[in-house]
Amino acid sequence: MTDKLILSQCHFSCHIGCTAEERALPRTIILDIELFFDIKTAAHSDDLKDTVDYMPVHTGIKNLVEGKEYNLIETMAEAVADFLIKNFPVEKVWLRLQKPEPIHQYGAAWVGVEITRP
Numbered sequence: 001m002t003d004k005l006i007l008s009q010c011h012f013s014c015h016i017g018c019t020a021e022e023r024a025l026p027r028t029i030i031l032d033i034e035l036f037f038d039i040k041t042a043a044h045s046d047d048l049k050d051t052v053d054y055m056p057v058h059t060g061i062k063n064l065v066e067g068k069e070y071n072l073i074e075t076m077a078e079a080v081a082d083f084l085i086k087n088f089p090v091e092k093v094w095l096r097l098q099k100p101e102p103i104h105q106y107g108a109a110w111v112g113v114e115i116t117r118p
Contacts, residue, residue, distance in 0.1 A: 003039040005052050008032050012062055015069040016076060016099065023069050027101050029076070030110070031061065035084065036092040052088050060087060073097050073113050081117040093117050 010033065013026040035052055042051035064083050070076040077097045084093045098112040 003037060005035045005037070005039075005054060005057075006033070007035075007054055007058060010058060010061065012065045014065045014076075016071070016073065018071050022102070023071075027099065029065065029073075030098040030100070031065075031080065032096040032098075033057070033061075033080075033084070034094040035088065035090045036094070037090045052090060057084065057088060060084075073099050073111070077113045077115050081115055085117055091118070 010031045012029050012031065014029055015023045015025075016027050016029065017023045035057070037052060039051060042048075060083060061080055064079060065076060070079075077095060080097070081093045081095060084090060084095075094114070094116045096112055096114045098110040100110040103109075103111045
């Protein structure tokens with residue numbers, strides 16, 4: 001499937017990091033998300049019920065990542081992908097999770113992961 005809904009540069013504040021000190025302060029993570037599904041029905045009907053509504057997608061991700069502490073970005077990325085697959089009628093999910101802090105102090109803009117899940 002080549003049709004997709006894209007949510008770009010979604011910023012969330014969460015507690016993530018391998019050490020208690022790193023998790024003590026909220027960190028910004030940035031998510032880019034692509035949800036693959038057939039958009040033809042929605043395109044023809046022009047009706048929200050025939051597509052994936054991006055507001056519940058964004059709200060659900062916000063609740064997921066801001067409501068729990070994570071040690072690893074890999075764990076958070078997998079949790080987001082699992083949530084999307086289980087709660088929305090999509091065939092595939094691609095996401096990039098970026099964590100700008102604290103790596104920028106070492107000269108890198110961000111550290112992150114990209115995953116694709118069917």
